Structures are given as C-alpha cells and as structure tokens.
Amino acid sequence: MHSFEALADLCFPPSCLGCGISLQQSSVLFCDSCLVKIKFISEPYCPCCGILFSSGENHLCALCLKKSWNFTKARSVFVYNDTAAKAILGLKFGGRKAALKTFRKFKEQCSPCRDLVIPDSIIPVPLHSNRLRQRGFNQSLLLARAFYPEEKEKIKKTALKRRRDTISQTGLDGSSRRKNMRDAFLVQKEADVYGKKIVLVDDVFTTGTTVNECARALKQAGAAQVDVLTLARVAKNW
Ligand SMILES: [Zn+2]
Ligand SMILES: [Zn+2]
Structure with a gap:
C-alpha cells in the first residue's frame, strides 16, 4: 500500500x-x-442477459426467449441487494474511489464475465453533461478503467453522448422507461464504433433499457458486436 x-x-x-x-x-x-451478503453471480445463468438461476444448467430465461436485445450478451459481477446498493452509493456520492480496487478484484474473479467479447472499444454509459458537472465524474468510466486496467487506450469515453438529461428511471415501469430512453444516446465518434467489438460498461443493470438503448445507437453506427458489463444486476428473489 x-x-x-x-x-x-x-x-x-x-x-x-x-x-x-x-x-x-x-x-x-x-x-x-x-x-x-454480497451475492456474486455464477452458474447457472442466462447466456444472453446474464440473470442468475437458483438451480439447473445455464439456459435462456423467459424474457430472452421472447425479447431480442440490441446487445449480444450481458454479464454482471454481483446481485443488486441492500449491501451492493450501499457500495454503489459510496462510489457515486461518497467519493469512495478505493472501492474501485475491490470491484476490479471482484470482476477478475467473476466467471460469467469471462464470456464477454475481447473488445476493440470499451465504452462507458455516458452521463448527461449537466449531471457530469454536478457529480464531477462518471462512475461508469471509473468502472471501465477498474475492469480493464491494462486497456486504457481502448476506453472511449466520448464515443457515446447522452442527448437528453433523461429524468430518473426510478419508479417508471418498463414501457415508460423505454419511452424515456428512446433516442437518448448518440454516437459522436463513429471511428470508435464502426466495425468494432464493443464492451459497454455501466454500474447497474436494472431492466436493461439503458444499455439496450446504448447498444441500439452503437449497432446503428455499425458496431460489429456489443456486449454489456455491469457491476450489479437487479434480480428478483435474491
Ligand atoms: Zn436472459
Ligand atoms: Zn459491515
């Protein structure tokens, strides 16, 4: 130390x-x-969205059987529970940057995360510029750096831009979330995206709407593949 x-x-x-x-x-x-109390995600899980199951083998979940996502696969390190929430709040609002070292270690030990594509570009989900000014940093960018410590030059923090300061997603149901997020993201550096294999990084996968909308914009700009890596994952019953 x-x-x-x-x-x-x-x-x-x-x-x-x-x-x-x-x-x-x-x-x-x-x-x-x-x-x-931190519930790390391991097998069995859905090979598409990464949700964990209590028993059986890896299999597609009910949602992924009927829904087609704009990303290829999503993986998360741990389940979003009360203890996980406190850790993320500590990072976002308490300036607890030391948390990043621990999150990096957790990610290295996460076996589902090894399914993710080897990225050409690593893209953090952007904050709107107003929000960035208030907070002073984007926690998704900090996580991208923590998760890929040897890949600094691949982290493209300005590739995606948040067009609108979307109102908080908390308390919105699925269809309102989708409306709120539609066209919220814009690719501003096509060279970081076109023909590239991308890992998109965010703090929490809730319904998947945010990362799915980012992936839509990236695919429209010609991304070859978009995978998603989040620190935490909302999962009922865990
Ligand atoms: Zn699934
Ligand atoms: Zn304690």
Whole structure:
C-alpha cells in the first residue's frame, strides 16, 4: 500500500459500506459479515442477459426467449441487494474511489464475465453533461478503467453522448422507461464504433433499457458486436 494511503487510513479510519463499523484499510469495503451478503453471480445463468438461476444448467430465461436485445450478451459481477446498493452509493456520492480496487478484484474473479467479447472499444454509459458537472465524474468510466486496467487506450469515453438529461428511471415501469430512453444516446465518434467489438460498461443493470438503448445507437453506427458489463444486476428473489 502507498504510504500516503496508509497515513490517510490512519487519520480518517474507513468504515464498512454495509454497516459502518471501522475497517483497517480503505481498499477493503466491507467487514466480513457484510461481505458474505454480497451475492456474486455464477452458474447457472442466462447466456444472453446474464440473470442468475437458483438451480439447473445455464439456459435462456423467459424474457430472452421472447425479447431480442440490441446487445449480444450481458454479464454482471454481483446481485443488486441492500449491501451492493450501499457500495454503489459510496462510489457515486461518497467519493469512495478505493472501492474501485475491490470491484476490479471482484470482476477478475467473476466467471460469467469471462464470456464477454475481447473488445476493440470499451465504452462507458455516458452521463448527461449537466449531471457530469454536478457529480464531477462518471462512475461508469471509473468502472471501465477498474475492469480493464491494462486497456486504457481502448476506453472511449466520448464515443457515446447522452442527448437528453433523461429524468430518473426510478419508479417508471418498463414501457415508460423505454419511452424515456428512446433516442437518448448518440454516437459522436463513429471511428470508435464502426466495425468494432464493443464492451459497454455501466454500474447497474436494472431492466436493461439503458444499455439496450446504448447498444441500439452503437449497432446503428455499425458496431460489429456489443456486449454489456455491469457491476450489479437487479434480480428478483435474491
Ligand atoms: Zn459491515
Ligand atoms: Zn436472459
């Protein structure tokens, strides 16, 4: 550990993002009892959207049997539950950048993530410029850098642009979400997209509407393939 980091941890003891108890190092996000509440995604899962199942072998889920997505496959590291939500909020609003080291390690250990295409371009889901100004950073870009630490030059943070400051998706049902997101994204650097195999990165896969709309724009601009990687995945019953 860097000595400055060690000193900072000494002066401002980090706390568990799950329950708030003190921790030794800021690069550790959770105490042991909260860490076990993180549900990592492993087999069996849907080979298309990546949703996990409680038993059986990998198979297409009911949604993917009837729906055709604009992306080829989606994978996520863990299930979005209360503990996961606290970790993501810590990253978004608490400036807990040390979280990224842990997320990187989690992703390296994620076996479904190994199905993802080897990308020519890695594209973070963009924030609208107003939102970016408020927050100061795009958490999807931070995640893309954490997930692909050796691929800096492939990360294309300006390839996609969010056209409208779409109102929060929270509380909207599926069809309202789709209307809200339709044409929300625009490819502004075709050279990063045309003929490329792409991994699109976001923090949470909720209904898939956001990444599906990004993938639509990328495919329309000539992307050869679009896969999706998110840190967390909303999954009922988990
Ligand atoms: Zn804890
Ligand atoms: Zn599926």
